[in-house]
Amino acid sequence: MSFHAFKDNSASLDIGSLTLENNAERVSIYGSLNIGCDQQGLQHARQLQAILNDMVNYLAQQDLPEHIETFTPKAVKNPFLDD
Numbered sequence: 001m002s003f004h005a006f007k008d009n010s011a012s013l014d015i016g017s018l019t020l021e022n023n024a025e026r027v028s029i030y031g032s033l034n035i036g037c038d039q040q041g042l043q044h045a046r047q048l049q050a051i052l053n054d055m056v057n058y059l060a061q062q063d064l065p066e067h068i069e070t071f072t073p074k075a076v077k078n079p080f081l082d083d
Helices: 039-060
Strands: 012-015 017-022 027-032
Touching: 012 039
Parallel strands: none
Antiparallel strands: 012 017, 017 027
8 A cells, every 4th residue: 555644745545436535734535435245345444444444544643733724725716808
């Protein structure tokens, strides 16, 4: 597994239909993952567990702020529209 949380701004990993995207300050997780009682379900569960364990271990070793600011986009005037 080559996904290292918070260390590579361009890394992305898919587990089934679940996507994890890396950023220096956040890891975004979206989609869905069905874990069945079969070998593939076990493989997916172990892969997700390993990533989450690595994330928790990394975060536990950091001097973390209470909260990081979220980016809020601002509306700007469209230069291609006449007012």
